[in-house]
Amino acid sequence: MSRKLNKAVSDYMRLLRKHYSSKILTAVLFGSVARGKFNKESDADILIIVSDSDKKMKDEISMSAYEIMLKNDVVLSPVVMDKNTFDWYRRNKDPFYKNVRKDGIEIWTKTQKSSLKSA
Template identity: 25%
Template sequence: MIKYQCIKNKYRIHNIIYQFSQQLKDIMESKLTKVIVYGSYARGDYNSSSDVDVMILVKMSDNEIKKIENQVYDLAFDIEMDTGVDISPIIKNEEQYEYWLDTLPFYKNIHEERVIVNG
């Protein structure tokens, strides 16, 4: 029964993250390039109190990102209120992410653990 619960929860989380990524498309339109899950959910070692770490890569300047980031945080908050799933989004310019990938350990970890949801 426990194994079934874990599988059921995994599909539930997957569906919630997929819906989140679809709603991101509405906010960012063609400027959204990738939605990546990393951290405990990507590694498979999550527990009931784990958040879902999400890297959102975009073709936007830092100023453009600042204009839409509250919408993204509000969306993540609304999903948490509706589902109980805590999504922790980070929005980055894709070119900057690629540029710093080999230098910054945080980006390296994301790249190694990543599960691409969209993109």
């Protein structure tokens, strides 16, 4: 991951911890950056698993990436999903879940038991 993209991801996680730490269970970097197959145009795909399905909060978490993107001139692509939805993807062996489980790098977890490894 480029230094600039790494800084942006770190800044984003810091912002989320400050404002949403009680709601976020896990954050996982996935996609080309996690696989190590990125280029200067790559975005950072970040799955953020939250404790509840409050749409307003999920939208706020997604939108807060824009401030970081503008400041760092990079693209962050957050996917905010509540735990029940993520568990459904896991139970049904959804391709999205398989991709995240295979290539994902946990960059923040609130619980001792990882949401990714519980399948």
